[in-house]
Amino acid sequence: MEAVYVDKHYNLVVECKQGSKKAHYELYKLYSKAMLNTAFRIVDNLDEAQDVLQEAFLDAFARIKDFRQETTFGLWLKQIVVHRCINQLRKRKMELVDINDEQIENLADADEADDGELQYKVDQVKQAMKLLPEGYRVVLSLYLLEGYDHEEIGQVLNINENTSRTQFLRAKRKLIEILKQKGITS
Template sequence: MQAVTDIPRPAGQINKNLEASNSDIHKYLIERCLENDSKAQYQLYRQYADAMYNVCMRMVKNEDEAKDLLQEAFVEAFTKLHTFRFEASFGSWLKRIVINKCINLLQKKRLLTISLEDSKSARRISEETQDDSYTQYEVKLVQKAITQLPEGCRVVLNLYLFEGYDHAEIGEILNVTESTSKAQYSKARKKLREIIEEEKKRLKLI
């Protein structure tokens, strides 16, 4: 039962195992959902709602918009459930719907602009980058810093770090090249470190 209630997260290996053990239960639930069984729909919703809500919150940073997006995404998922082929996990299929909704919203608001020129400096930035040890940082600090990143690189960073996509996949999702995704991620990391350093200095001063 533990496996069923756990939130599948494709990013981690443990989660992949969980998803594998869930797949039979999922298949049964999904088949019932296809017959418009509202109980099954609720069960499936309950399993993924929190994880998907966190995806929305990370992407749009706004509670009301996140709520709307979550509703939209689940309605679409259930009405398009017949297009799900059991090849990928249901979780990653659903997450893709959620992320597409989020990106559509950001693009509508014209917040998401990823400039291609950044890809030129991709290598340079990543070579320059020296990883600090992040373990010293508080989760809250990192979380807050991420929300302060410029929209374009923030989305790339989210997709890469939290949603478990590689740069080729991110390129496909955002309709940019793989190298643009890499460049944006490097830019995001650099900015993130700057923001965190600033914040640490500020905290020390206080």
């Protein structure tokens, strides 16, 4: 027997399945900002992120009858958004290079700081992430911000798991390098 996950927006999803345009609009209002943020972190272009968002919602509403509540609507929608983002990046011909395991290096984690300085550092990291090469930024965003593991990233990007790990480690190293240049880390 399949598990069915009931989330707090279950009734809206049911109404959508019955064709309610009002329910479509309510779900859009509930999720659009978060999904736009997700799309923007991946494609790093507001216009493209907005396009991805619209396409993802169109996809979701067209396929809403296939949604089986095995997870939350938000997670299901996020998966659609991420896949749409990856397709958008493929249109840009994003290139990820396969790397051998021997080339992976351990990197030191950043030191902890007080809340005010921590917020400053978070803002600086967000800005520095925009300077990363696209492949690095995408893997780093999917792993750190979207919560995907390397196996899932590999499946989404059509790369092997080790390539995802390597891209992540290189992205982390490059990010630290950028932050050091800005005087953010020691």
